[in-house]
Amino acid sequence: MIVTERQITGLSQAVIADLVAELGPVWQAGCDAELLDRPRRRAVGAGAKYRLVFVDRLLATLVHLRHGVTHDVLACWFGVDRSTITRAVGEVRPLLAERGCRIESGVRLRTLADVIAHLGATGQTGIIDATGIRVRRPAAHRAGRNRFVSGKSRMNAMKALVVTDARGRVLFCGEVRAGSVADITQVRDAGYQGLAARTYGQVVTPPGKRRGKNLEHLQWLMAHHEQARFAHSSRRMPVEHGIAHLKNWRTLARHHGRRDRLPDTIRAVAGLLSDQQCCQQRELKMLPTGSTA
Structure with a gap:
């Protein structure tokens, strides 16, 4: 059953x-x-x-x-x-x-280094983002009780990096940090600074802020920055869809267990989701031309 x-x-x-x-x-x-x-x-x-x-x-x-x-x-x-x-x-x-995320060729990506190598070899685009997972707050009168509080979501959480391809299929999920850590700090802690430059645009990162002293020039910069942000948000939608698929697994919507077991839980769910996505892709290729799933 x-x-x-x-x-x-x-x-x-x-x-x-x-x-x-x-x-x-x-x-x-x-x-x-x-x-x-x-x-x-x-x-x-x-x-x-x-x-x-x-x-x-x-x-x-x-x-x-x-x-x-x-x-x-x-x-x-x-x-x-x-x-x-x-x-x-x-x-x-x-x-x-321990299995990692599966891609169409059957290869499994277990680390961020594997993902970057895969993107470089195939020329595909990777989209990176961080997602917060709500966890239990440490008991009162314990050291570090506030380091899990996310300033953005205002809740006790832990963050995980998520990397998907341009179609929203999960390539990596891990590098878990406390909720108080900023997204960019989490990426730097993982050992990858300047991802967009190092991968020649194959990893999509947010545009930097535009600054200027002249008022007219500043207005132009702000308008240009808003256009760049809109274009970037449109390109990063696949990773949001990938995160939504991960959160369909209820243990990642809110983690009730011990915090030290969350990294294994995240990697396990990411691997299972990638298996199902590859299976669906294989089934679509087996369908006759012109038919729908």
């Missing part, structure tokens, strides 16, 4: 099948390595069996990411204890985060 209903996981059956085939052996290898790290007290195959197989663990994690469902509800749904769901999400989420 969960696999066949895309509204539940946000992914098609083909994408889920690929995830099972890709991550199942990795998860099993991790379990085997954990058993080998300590002296064995039982024979191979002895002991309690998992009540939640890997496929169910993956589906529980997908539902949690897509709808923000609590572990208690998922435990009732799958007929296991809450701690089992917590452990399953904790095991699967890092595996999803």
Whole structure:
């Protein structure tokens, strides 16, 4: 039922099948390595069996990411204890985060450096922006309690950089910082200053402010600046659409868990969204000419 209903996981059956085939052996290898790290007290195959197989663990994690469902509800749904769901999400989420964002060629982009190299090799345009994700405020009387307060949105948040192509498909999402950090500072902290110049215009950045002393010249500069801002805002709409698709996953609309787990959650959702976007693009190419999806 969960696999066949895309509204539940946000992914098609083909994408889920690929995830099972890709991550199942990795998860099993991790379990085997954990058993080998300590002296064995039982024979191979002895002991309690998992009540939640890997496929169910993956589906529980997908539902949690897509709808923000609590572990208690998922435990009732799958007929296991809450701690089992917590452990399953904790095991699967890092595996999803490590995959990176997929592009049409099947290559995965895991860092900003990978994105810049991809844009330079293909000549495509990348659009960059930051999005705030609401988080819990640190407890009272703790140091750094105010550093998560965003001066723009007036809420406790953490920011993530988002890079999409000209069609709004996600290429990267990460480099998470506290909400009080400005967008441009976040980009500089990531190690990329002067992105527009370094990529020969392949990364779209906001136009700089125009200043002047002469009144007539200043008015002309302001009018020119407004035109440049309007043209820039029109070009950056794809990244806004990409952010909207990310926020459709409720765990990114408002994060109720621990803040130190948010980076993995963001990267996991970005990778899953890119998988679904590539799958949709592949299905469109398979349609007969002149037909619509």
